[in-house]
Amino acid sequence: MKSEPDEVSIDDALAAPDQTVPWTGVRNYQARNFMRDAMRVGDGVLFYHSSCAEPGIAGLAEVASTPYPDPTQFDPTSRYYDPKAGRENPRWMLVDVRATEKTRLMTLPELRDLPELSDMLILKRGNRLSITPVTPGEWRCIITHLRK
DNA sequence: GCCAACGTTGGC
DNA sequence: GCCAACGTTGGC
Numbered sequence: 001m002k003s004e005p006d007e008v009s010i011d012d013a014l015a016a017p018d019q020t021v022p023w024t025g026v027r028n029y030q031a032r033n034f035m036r037d038a039m040r041v042g043d044g045v046l047f048y049h050s051s052c053a054e055p056g057i058a059g060l061a062e063v064a065s066t067p068y069p070d071p072t073q074f075d076p077t078s079r080y081y082d083p084k085a086g087r088e089n090p091r092w093m094l095v096d097v098r099a100t101e102k103t104r105l106m107t108l109p110e111l112r113d114l115p116e117l118s119d120m121l122i123l124k125r126g127n128r129l130s131i132t133p134v135t136p137g138e139w140r141c142i143i144t145h146l147r148k
Numbered sequence: 149g150c151c152a153a154c155g156t157t158g159g160c
Numbered sequence: 161g162c163c164a165a166c167g168t169t170g171g172c
Contacts, residue, residue, distance in 0.1 A: 127170090152169100160161100
């Protein structure tokens, strides 16, 4: 899951109550569908810092709730406000994410250097999705290298 | 700040 | 339903 560290960094998430933050602001249908349909409480999350000086995996987290409507879509003062969404027909769903660990920064070049990750969605050319699935093999590879 | 890549919008 | 125009993402 990508987060801009200027918005919510791994440190911010770890400092939050119960180390848990609601994953607000996703306004892409594919990314929403991953949260709404594919995630289960307890699933592992790679916490990725994007749009910053050093993009890369900065920590580990886990899915901490079932999906529920993103409250920012109803808030006219929020930058994530969606006038087409109503409380009876929410358009954007999210999950809570509990940060479990700050890791060393595993940078994009390092990720690209690992052949086991050559098919990883987040590394594909032109990828803009803020949430992408990780295969068990990719997960194992990354955890192993994070410990080095 | 640039720009490639991609998603969304809206007229037809 | 097509597709051009436009907006956004995100690495560099």
